[in-house]
Amino acid sequence: MASIGSLSFSVESAVTAEASLLRSKSHLRRSRLGFVFREGGSPYRGVGLSKTRFRELFGGELLLGFSSNGLRTHCRCGGGRVLGGFRVRGVGESGSEGGGEEEVVEERGSGSDAEEDALQATIEKSKKVLAMQKDLLQQIVEGRKLVSSIKNSVISDEQEPGIINRSDSSLSNLNLASSSRVIEDEYGSRAVAETRSTAVDTSETPSVGLSSDAVDDVNSKSPSLGTNKHLVVNQKKPEGRTPLAKVEYLDLPRESSLPTDQSKIMPPFLPKTYESSKATDVRPGNLAETNLEFVSNDANMEGGEPAVAPMEENESPPPLAGANVMNIILVAMECAPWSKTGGLGDVAGALPKALARRGHRVMVVVPRYGNYSEPQDIGVYKRYKVDGQDMEVNYFHAYIDGVDFVFMDSPIFRHRENDIYGGKRVDILKRMVLFCKAAVEIPWFVPCGGVCYGDGNLVFIANDWHTALLPVYLKAYYRDNGLMKYTRSVLVIHNIAHQGRGPVDDFSVVDLPGHYLDLFKLYDPVGGEHFNIFAAGLKTADRVVTVSHGYSWELKTSEGGWGLHGIINENDWKLQGIVNGIDTRDWNPEVDIHLKSDGYTNYSLDNFKTKKPQCKEALQRELGLPVHNNVPMIGFIGRLDNQKGVDLIAEAIPWMVGQDVQLVMLGTGREDLEEMLRKFESQHNDKVRSWVGFSVKMAHRITAGVDILLMPSRFEPCGLNQLYAMIYGTIPVVHAVGGLRDTVQPFDPYNETGFGWTFERAEANRLIDALGNCLNTYRNYRNSWEGLQRRGMSQDLSWDNAAHLYEEVLVAAKYQW
Numbered sequence: 150m151a152s153i154g155s156l157s158f159s160v161e162s163a164v165t166a167e168a169s170l171l172r173s174k175s176h177l178r179r180s181r182l183g184f185v186f187r188e189g190g191s192p193y194r195g196v197g198l199s200k201t202r203f204r205e206l207f208g209g210e211l212l213l214g215f216s217s218n219g220l221r222t223h224c225r226c227g228g229g230r231v232l233g234g235f236r237v238r239g240v241g242e243s244g245s246e247g248g249g250e251e252e253v254v255e256e257r258g259s260g261s262d263a264e265e266d267a268l269q270a271t272i273e274k275s276k277k278v279l280a281m282q283k284d285l286l287q288q289i290v291e292g293r294k295l296v297s298s299i300k301n302s303v304i305s306d307e308q309e310p311g312i313i314n315r316s317d318s319s320l321s322n323l324n325l326a327s328s329s330r331v332i333e334d335e336y337g338s339r340a341v342a343e344t345r346s347t348a349v350d351t352s353e354t355p356s357v358g359l360s361s362d363a364v365d366d367v368n369s370k371s372p373s374l375g376t377n378k379h380l381v382v383n384q385k386k387p388e389g390r391t392p393l394a395k396v397e398y399l400d401l402p403r404e405s406s407l408p409t410d411q412s413k414i415m416p417p418f419l420p421k422t423y424e425s426s427k428a429t430d431v432r433p434g435n436l437a438e439t440n441l442e443f444v445s446n447d448a449n450m451e452g453g454e455p456a457v458a459p460m461e462e463n464e465s466p467p468p469l470a471g472a473n474v475m476n477i478i479l480v481a482m483e484c485a486p487w488s489k490t491g492g493l494g495d496v497a498g499a500l501p502k503a504l505a506r507r508g509h510r511v512m513v514v515v516p517r518y519g520n521y522s523e524p525q526d527i528g529v530y531k532r533y534k535v536d537g538q539d540m541e542v543n544y545f546h547a548y549i550d551g552v553d554f555v556f557m558d559s560p561i562f563r564h565r566e567n568d569i570y571g572g573k574r575v576d577i578l579k580r581m582v583l584f585c586k587a588a589v590e591i592p593w594f595v596p597c598g599g600v601c602y603g604d605g606n607l608v609f610i611a612n613d614w615h616t617a618l619l620p621v622y623l624k625a626y627y628r629d630n631g632l633m634k635y636t637r638s639v640l641v642i643h644n645i646a647h648q649g650r651g652p653v654d655d656f657s658v659v660d661l662p663g664h665y666l667d668l669f670k671l672y673d674p675v676g677g678e679h680f681n682i683f684a685a686g687l688k689t690a691d692r693v694v695t696v697s698h699g700y701s702w703e704l705k706t707s708e709g710g711w712g713l714h715g716i717i718n719e720n721d722w723k724l725q726g727i728v729n730g731i732d733t734r735d736w737n738p739e740v741d742i743h744l745k746s747d748g749y750t751n752y753s754l755d756n757f758k759t760k761k762p763q764c765k766e767a768l769q770r771e772l773g774l775p776v777h778n779n780v781p782m783i784g785f786i787g788r789l790d791n792q793k794g795v796d797l798i799a800e801a802i803p804w805m806v807g808q809d810v811q812l813v814m815l816g817t818g819r820e821d822l823e824e825m826l827r828k829f830e831s832q833h834n835d836k837v838r839s840w841v842g843f844s845v846k847m848a849h850r851i852t853a854g855v856d857i858l859l860m861p862s863r864f865e866p867c868g869l870n871q872l873y874a875m876i877y878g879t880i881p882v883v884h885a886v887g888g889l890r891d892t893v894q895p896f897d898p899y900n901e902t903g904f905g906w907t908f909e910r911a912e913a914n915r916l917i918d919a920l921g922n923c924l925n926t927y928r929n930y931r932n933s934w935e936g937l938q939r940r941g942m943s944q945d946l947s948w949d950n951a952a953h954l955y956e957e958v959l960v961a962a963k964y965q966w
C-alpha cells in the first residue's frame with residue numbers, strides 16, 4: 150500500500166482530521182480509495198474503503214464534507230473528485246474503480262480486533278465531525294444570506310459609497326483569506342502566487358498542519374538495520390525558513406526477516422508507509438496521483454451555495470497527460486543551467502519542465518557541485534556506505550517552472566562543476582554509487598513542498614551510464630524484497646560510447662548481492678571480460694529510450710553499439726527512440742539573454758533579415774575578425790573528441806581557407822584537438838577563430854551570428870546544436886548519422902524543401918562537397934537561402950512533443966509486469 154498524498158485540515162480547534170488518500174497498488178485491476186483519519190494525534194491507520202462502503206458511511210455521493218468556520222474542506226470521491234477545497238485528479242476514476250466492491254480494499258493488519266475497533270471509532274468520530282460540519286455549513290449559509298442582504302441594502306444607497314467599504318469590512322467574520330495560509334507561511338512568495346482566495350473565518354485561524362515540535366532541530370540519521378521502531382525524520386530547521394514537514398517512516402523490517410544474502414545489502418531503511426503531517430503542497434501538477442490543487446471557491450461564495458457544493462464549474466482544464474499523470478524523478482549527473490558539460494545537461498534541465506507542463510509531478514535529482522543561489526537546504530541528512538566508507542549526503546531544493554530540483558550535497562561532489570566526470574576510475578565510480586544509492590531513496594526522504602513523492606505511481610528516469618546503477622539498486626534493494634514493486638525505471642541512452650567500464654573487481658564497489666555480478670560482466674574483443682555498468686542498467690531498466698530513431702537503429706549494429714549491441718538487440722522490445730527537443734525559452738533568438746548586449750540583438754521570423762546580420766557583425770567584432778556581412782561565416786560548437794568529427798574539419802581547413810569564408814570554432818576536450826584549434830587560428834588569423842573553453846554565452850552568440858553550422862560528427866545520438874541552429878536561422882551542414890539524419894532534412898532545390906545539407910560518409914571530401922553546395926546557395930541563390938532559414942525557424946522543436954512521447958514510455962513501463 151502506498152500513501153500517495155495526504156491532506157491535513159482542521160475541523161475545529163480541538164480536532165484535527167487528516168485524510169490520507171490511499172490507493173491500491175493494483176492500478177490495472179482495481180483502483181480504490183481509502184482514507185485515514187487522525188484525531189488528536191492518534192491515527193487510525195490504514196483503513197481502506199471501497200466506494201460502496203464509503204457511500205454507506207458518508208452518504209450517497211461518496212461525499213465527505215468538512216467545514217470549519219467557513220473553511221471549505223470537503224472530500225468528494227468519484228466524478229469531480231473534490232477533496233477539501235482541493236481537486237483530486239487522476240484518482241478513483243469511476244471507470245477504473247470498477248471491479249469488485251469489497252468493503253476493505255487494503256487494510257494494514259486487517260482482521261485484527263484492534264484495527265476493527267479503530268475503524269469503528271474512526272467511523273463514529275467521522276460521523277460526529279460530519280454533523281459538526283453540517284451545522285457549520287448551515288451557519289455559513291445563513292451568515293452569507295445576512296451579509297448579502299446587508300450588502301444589497303448598502304449598494305442600493307448610492308449616495309454613501311463609503312458604506313460599501315464599511316459593509317465589506319463588516320464581513321470580518323466571513324472575510325476572504327487565503328485557503329493556503331499555511332502554504333504561504335512555508336513557501337513565501339512562491340506559494341502566495343499560487344494561492345487563491347476562499348472563505349475563511351479569520352477570527353479563528355484553522356490550525357492546519359504541523360505543530361511546532363515537528364521542527365525539532367534534529368538531524369535525521371539512518372536507523373540501524375534491524376530496527377522495527379518508527380523512524381521520525383524531523384528535519385533540521387533551515388535558517389530563515391519555516392520548516393517543512395515531519396515525515397514518519399513506520400515499521401521498518403528486521404534484518405533477520407530478510408533473505409541472508411540480501412539483508413546484507415538492504416538499504417538503511419525500508420519504509421512501509423509514510424505520513425506527512427503537513428500536506429501543504431498545492432502546486433499544479435503536484436502529487437501526480439492525487440494531484441491536489443487549490444480551487445477557487447469564489448463563485449460558490451458569491452452564490453451563497455453550501456460549502457460542500459460541487460466545484461466542477463471552477464475546475465481548470467485537466468492536465469494534458471490526463472489519467473496518465475505520474476510522479477517522475479529524473480536523475481542525472483548534470484543539469485543546466487547549474488551544471489553542464491554537454492547535451493545531457495540541456496536535456497535534464499528542459500525535459501522535466503515539459504513533463505511538468507503535462508501535469509506530472511516531476512523532480513530532478515542532480516549533484517550539488519557548487520553553491521547555487523536558488524536551492525535551499527532542506528535539512529535532510531542521510532549516510533551511505535560506499536566501498537566501506539561512510540558518506541553523508543544532504544539535500545537542497547528549488548521549485549522552478551513546476552519542477553522540484555533536488556541537489557544532492559556531499560563532499561565528493563563539491564567543486565567538481567568543471568570536472569564532473571574527472572578523476573580516477575574508482576573515484577568516479579564511488580560518486581556514481583553514492584549518487585544512485587541515495588537517489589533511489591529520495592522519494593521517501595526528501596519532502597518537496599512538504600510531501601515526499603513516495604513510491605506510488607512513481608517512475609525514475611536515469612540517464613547514461615552514470616545513473617545506470619539506479620535501476621539495478623531499485624531492483625536489488627527493493628523490488629527483489631517485495632518493496633517499491635510498482636516503481637519503474639527508464640534508462641535513457643544519450644551516448645553509448647561511455648559505459649562505465651572497469652575490471653570485474655569493481656563489482657565490490659557497487660555493493661550488490663553476488664548473483665548480480667552476471668548483469669555487469671561483459672566480454673568484447675576490445676575490453677575482454679570486464680565490468681560494465683551500462684550493460685547492467687540496460688538489462689534491469691523497465692524501458693530504454695534513446696535520443697533519436699536513427700540512433701536507436703544504430704545502437705543495434707556492431708559499429709554503433711560499442712560492444713553493447715548484443716544486449717540492446719536482446720532488449721529491443723523495450724527500446725524506443727525519441728528525438729530531443731530544445732528549451733525554447735533558453736534557445737530562442739527572440740528572447741535570448743546573450744543577444745542583449747555588445748551589439749547583438751534579438752530577432753524573430755519577422756525581422757531576421759535585418760537583425761541576424763547585426764548579430765553577425767557583433768560576432769565578427771567580438772572575435773576581432775574583419776567585419777564583412779557578405780562573407781559567409783561558418784561555426785562549430787562541441788566537445789573536442791573523436792565523436793564530433795573535428796578531425797574532418799581539420800582535413801577540410803586547407804580547402805576552407807581557400808574560400809572567402811570565416812570560421813569560428815568553440816570547444817573544449819582532448820588536449821591535442823584543443824592545440825590543433827589554436828594552431829589553425831594562429832595560421833589563418835584573418836579567417837579562423839578558435840575559442841578553446843566552455844562558454845554558454847559564446848555558444849549562443851555563435852549560433853546567432855554565423856550563417857552555417859558544421860556538425861561532421863562520426864556518430865551523433867541526437868545532437869542539439871543543429872536544432873538550435875535551425876531555430877536561429879543558421880543552416881546546418883551535417884554528417885547524416887543518428888539524430889542528425891533524423892532532424893536535418895536535406896535541401897531540395899527543385900521543391901524548395903529541407904533545412905540544410907547532409908553528407909553520407911564521415912570523410913573530409915564529403916564534408917567539402919556538402920559545404921561547397923551550401924556556400925554556392927548562400928552566394929547565388931539568396932531566395933532559396935532565405936527559404937531554408939524560414940523553414941528552419943518555423944519548426945516546433947520544443948520539448949512538448951518529445952515529452953508526450955516520453956509519457957507514453959513511462960505509461961508503458963508502469964503497466965509492464
Ligand SMILES: Nc1ncnc2c1ncn2[C@@H]1O[C@H](COP(=O)(O)OP(=O)(O)O[C@H]2O[C@H](CO)[C@@H](O)[C@H](O)[C@H]2O)[C@@H](O)[C@H]1O
Nearest residue numbers: 491492493643787816842843844845848865866867868869
Ligand atoms: N565549448 C562549449 N561551450 C559552450 N557550450 C558547449 C560547448 N561545447 C558544447 N556545448 C553545448 O553543449 C551541448 C552539446 O549538446 P550535443 O547534443 O551536441 O552533444 P553531447 O555530445 O554533449 O550530448 C549527448 O547527449 C545529447 C543529449 O541527448 C545528444 O543530443 C548528443 O547527441 C549526445 O552526444 C549544446 O548545448 C552545446 O551548445
